[in-house]
Amino acid sequence: MRYLTHYGNQLTSRTLRVHLAALAQWHQQLGFADPTKSPLVRDTLRGIRMLHLQSVKQAEALALKELETCVV
Template sequence: MTEKVDRYRQASRRESTERRYQQALAHFEETWGGFLPASSEAIARYLADYAETLASSTLRANLAALAKWHLSQGFPDPAKAPQVREVLRGIQALHPRLER
């Protein structure tokens, strides 16, 4: 790509977002013990395991980080699988928390 394109792509990514995504990936791999690339089944289990302890907004952010990693590495996005979306909707229904 050209230098201009690279410059604009770099500007589109906030440092704080990149740092947050790295934390989410570390949480998935190191804290939970998951492997990348992940299957949709593993991601659904991960969400279910943290449904009662993490806010749904945190789970959504972690899901976005996992999706971005898969797409950037050339893998299909397992976060878009219907079962993952259903688990997330179920978590939000059973553990509603007011967003700050």
């Protein structure tokens, strides 16, 4: 949870989830209890997502000629 509160305003929620997955795997491989599964960690991540709303970035559509080049 300290990790999330420290980096919550610097990283995107998606990046934080990836980092939590890596931390969970590290704990499991070494035989430690997985702290990322605790309700407190999940609630903290949910709160970070609510505080730092991020719009979905969508790529611009390809022009028809560019699309034809990709397909052929």
